Amino acid sequence: MTFPTPTGAFAALAPITLSIPQGRFVSLIGPSGCGKSTIFNIIAGLLEPTSGRVLIDGVDATGTIGRVGYMLQKDLLLPWRTVLDNVVLGMEIQSVPLRLARERALPLLHRYGLSGFESLYPSALSGGMRQRAALLRTLLFDTDVILLDEPFGALDAQTKLQMQEWLMALWSDFGKTVLFVTHDVEEAIYLSDELHVMGTRPGRIIASIPVHLPRPRRRTSALAPEFLTIKERCLQLLDVNLSPSAPVNAAA
């Protein structure tokens, strides 16, 4: 998948080329305003890039919606639908008959920690559960590529760890290509095959770091020398990038 995406006038993004191999877990990290969400919106077809293209499997998908699964920061569960009916939304929009969609969704809800919740309304769920439902909705939309925009950003530290494990299990079961945005360096290293560190004004990729830690990973992987080296490098990159941009921010 290649997408060089320079955006005009405001130049939110400098020309960027990213190619993501199939089945990989790739993270984007960077400070706020570096254009991570812009990239996602362009890939999802919600923003038309001023120039550049989005190629999925070599096919031009620029400006077309419904090609990739996109999970936004908020869970955006519809309060008037039960968890099950929220999860089947993607299939419903793609005109899969409702009964069939429910039949396909139900075993997944049972398998991935939402059993017993399927007929509840989202208001009865905790933050972690809501994120699970939102993620399952994205997965059941059944696209090869999935974009996750800080899915665990609003969760408490403990739930976040649980959700990371859960996501790993899900990813290895489904074998999807995942693009993951986060602020959390440790989270990015722990989950990814490759990291792209981004800088601001204009948004650009300042470093691409492969993560060769063996899978399945365990929490103790965070103590491995390689993990720490990558973490240090990332923190340096983010820090170095922050200081010169500070006066620019003040001027604007």
Added chain:
Amino acid sequence: MTTVQDTPTLGDMSALQQVRSGEDAPTLTLPRERGTENRPARHLPVQKDWPAWALVLAQTGILVGAIGGWELGARFGVIDQFFWSQPSAIFHTLTIFFTSGDAWTDIGFTFRSTIFGFLLGTTAGSLLGLSFWWSRNYAAVVQPYIICFESIPKLALAPLVILVFGIGLSSKVAIAMALTIVVSTLTTYAGVKALDPDGEKLFYSLGATRMQVFRKLVVPFCLPWIISVLRVNIGLALTGAIVGEFIASQHGLGRAILYAGQTYDIALVWVAVLVLSTLAVVMYATVSWLESMLRKGVRQ
């Protein structure tokens, strides 16, 4: 893994009350801070609830007292019977109104014009409000006109409406509709504006068409707004119908009130007002019930 959040309880407060009310309850002693010795000891104000029968007794007491006082006052000349009539006379007129008058025709007429006006106004207003979602440009163009129409005292147009629609049912329906449509439009539009753009983004990222977003997101999202005006609108529709009848009509409770007033039949005025109030209460209760049913269905 379930984390069902507990709602905060008033445990602390009830414990406090217990300490105060129970004689041999354990006492809690806290070290005093210096300089706070002179602070007055205040207690949590506690309001004791009356039993249900006492509340009903008080309520009926007021009613019986008022009507009894009115009747006695009228008999002993404290209250002028000519202007205020008296309960016994009103009751007498009420029986005549229902046995020999055209009570049911009047009630039916007012009821019909109110319901038609309510349904038409609410439906048209909600649809109009929802239609603004489809185009920001269209909404921007039309909105000033809606605001304008809202600020016009619509009842002032009533004579014109009667001229155009005649003195029959349709003119009353039109006035009732004019009163309700704006409220529904503006409230529904407020719902449309409160829509989270990220919700639309989610739908579009799933490849939805505009019609799908409208049907599966916009309409259910705005339903609570639409429902919330039902009670207001039933009152407005009734007002519209009555004003229409005041101006020119052959039937209706509004016409009955006007007619009775012009012929100095004050007891009949009261009777018509009483019947009208009953009608209003019945319709209001029905709509409230409908609203709670719909809310349950909508779950928000």
